[in-house]
Amino acid sequence: MSTVTLSLEVELGWGVHDIDEYERISEDRQCESRYLRRLLSHCDDVDIPFSFDVVGHLFHAACSGEHRSPHEDGWFDEDPGTDWQTDPLFYAPDLVADIRDAETDHEICTHSYSHVSCDEASDEAIRWDLEEAQQVHEHVLGERTVSFVPPKHEQPPTHVLRDAGIEIIRMHRSDGVSKPRKYKRLVTGPHPEFSPPVTIEDDVVVTYCTEYPSLxxxxxxxxxxxxxxxxxxxxxxxxxxxxxxxxxxxxxxxxALETDTPVHLWAHLYDLSNEAQFLALRDFLTDLAALEAQTDLEVLTMAELNDRVRAERRAHVVV
Incomplete structure (x- = not known):
């Protein structure tokens, strides 16, 4: 299965609200908005789809800031309780609409409702967070999502995932190499190979990626x-x-093509949002489109990868 999956985390202020690192994001997210739109435009030009992992609260145009949740006290203290024009780091319905309305059939999957910490939150809090995310997906997009990228790649309980209708998640793996070798890999490659690159655990498909952003x-x-x-x-x-x-x-x-295996590449939107990073990725997407047109390589979203893996498992069982 020669496939490449591309995913981009759209979290904005929710990705840093518990660690106070707002300096990662541009003022009023002007750069993030601009580079996302440039990325979407180029994806339309080359017909390459992404899985956009969007924090559920960003779907809102406004909210009161009050959330009756089982999270620890203070979890939502940074929620300003305003609207997207006033606090665009915490509300981004315009970006969700841009992704949804693009010519390319991108996937909008979830990055949880509030960038929940699956290592620290209770099962009840994770379940609540995923259900809130599913509700905004259903309200805005007309359907729930089967794909979830856990914040910080912290492992969520599989029974909670199944209860929320999640069928596929993205998790990182360490390749176990020494620091000098990792340094060289980040400079010249190659990208690590994971064996297996995809698994099914308790009926949840897991697609693996690097610990560091690779896009x-x-x-x-x-x-x-x-x-x-x-x-x-x-x-x-x-x-x-x-x-x-x-x-x-x-x-x-x-x-991926030579080894006939899936590869998953990923990044954060705020890390991508400068000219140097964007131009390198833009040129790669052009290369990737040519590879897909000329070879057996396929670019699949997480949902499409999930369907492919499950179909192959069913075919294997039938055989």
Whole structure:
């Protein structure tokens, strides 16, 4: 199964509301909005779909800020209780609409309702959070989602997932390499191979990815943040760094084709939202579209990957 899945986390203020790192996001999310729209436009040009993992609260145009939830006291303290024009880091119905209305058939899956911590929250709180997310999906999009990217890749209980109608999740895996080897891998590749790259655990499909964002490059500034000090002083200019990342991504897609296995690449919207990162990804998407047109490689959303994995399992059982 030679497939590539691309997912992008759209979390904005909810991704940092419990760690107070708002400096990751541009003022009034102007950059994130602009680069998402540029990404959607290019995806339309090359017909490449993404799974957009959107925090459920961002679907709202406004809210009171009051949430009767089983979360710990204070969990929703950062919710301003206003509207998307006043506090666009916490409400983003315009971005949801942009994704939904794009020509390309993107998937909008959930990143939970409030960026819930599955390691710290109770099963009851996780269940509540997923149900709230499903309700806004149903209200805005007309259907619930089967796909979930747990915040920080913290493992949720599978029985809670099944109760919420979730059929596929994305989780990271450590490749267990030494720090020097990991450093080299981030500079020149190759992307790690996971065996197996997809599993089914208690009737929930799990698609695996790297611990670090792979659609963006550690060699380039991440959104508003400068390049990491470990890579900042390498003797490469921006164009060379973009070229290295484009090559890393293309080789990853070719690896999926050669090994006949699924690969999942991902990033955060706020890390992608600068010119250096965007141009490298844009050029890779053009390469990926050409590979898909010329070979047996397929670009699948998480929901499509879920259908494919389950269909293959049924065919195997029948045989």
């Amino acid at each position: 963006t490059s550690a060699l380039l500034p991440s959104g508003r943040r400068d390049t990491h000090p470990a890579f900042k002083y390498l003797p490469f200019d921006t164009a060379k760094r973009q070229q290295l990342h484009r090559r890393y991504l293309r080789q990853t897609a070719e690896q």
